[in-house]
Amino acid sequence: MIEVKELIKRALEIKVRAYAPYSNFHVACVVMTRSGKVFEGVNVENASYSPTLCAERNALSTAITDGEREFLYIVISGDSDYTYPCGVCRQFIREFADDYTRIIVAKDCDNYKTYTIDELLPNSFSKKDLK
Numbered sequence: 001m002i003e004v005k006e007l008i009k010r011a012l013e014i015k016v017r018a019y020a021p022y023s024n025f026h027v028a029c030v031v032m033t034r035s036g037k038v039f040e041g042v043n044v045e046n047a048s049y050s051p052t053l054c055a056e057r058n059a060l061s062t063a064i065t066d067g068e069r070e071f072l073y074i075v076i077s078g079d080s081d082y083t084y085p086c087g088v089c090r091q092f093i094r095e096f097a098d099d100y101t102r103i104i105v106a107k108d109c110d111n112y113k114t115y116t117i118d119e120l121l122p123n124s125f126s127k128k129d130l131k
Contacts, residue, residue, distance in 0.1 A: 004073060007032060008106040010040065011077040018042040018055065027078040029055035031063055034070040034100075039063040056089040060096065071096055075104045082107055090121040 011028040018026035020043055027043040041058025056076060063071070074093060076083055082105045085093060093103065097117035106112035117124070 002032060002036070002038065004075070004104060004112075005109045007038070007073055007075045008077065008104065008109050008112060010038070011075045011106060012108065014040050014042060015077055015079075019044045021045060022047070022049070025079050027055040027076065027083055029059040029077075030073075030075045031059045031071050032073040032075075033063055033068040034072055035068065037063070037066065037068060039066070039068070054086060054089050056085050057092050060092065064096075069096060070098070071101050073102050073104060075106060077106045081111075082113060085120065090117070091124070093117055094121055094124050094126050 007030045011030045015026045015028040018028065020026050022045050029041045030038060032038050039059050039062045041055045041062060043055045044053045044058065046052050056074065076085060084105055094117050099116070101117060103115045103117060103120060104112050
């Protein structure tokens with residue numbers, strides 16, 4: 001099983017691949033599924049702004065396309081000390097995160113913080129509310 005620090009290292013390495021010509025703010029996300037597969041994503045900006053794709057949704061969507069639905073780790077690294085997911089990404093993560101999912105925001109391999117989705121998006125609306 002891959003260790004958290006390896007996932008953080010991977011996120012730090014791929015951050016340079018982000019397409020961020022407008023904000024110049026690079027973000028990378030690496031997710032690991034319960035089956036042990038690892039997927040990567042970076043932010044991809046667009047001149048008209050609203051079609052911009054965040055790294056978190058990029059990585060999760062790639063995993064979902066591969067048939068994965070259960071996530072152990074969602075690791076995020078950006079150009080700020082600790083880059084947190086935006087509100088849209090928190091809601092997107094809510095759809096797939098469960099009690100076992102850990103969201104990690106990392107400054108580097110030795111400085112990171114771990115959260116659950118309930119901590120980042122308390123009292124959130126989810127698919128449970130539709131039942």
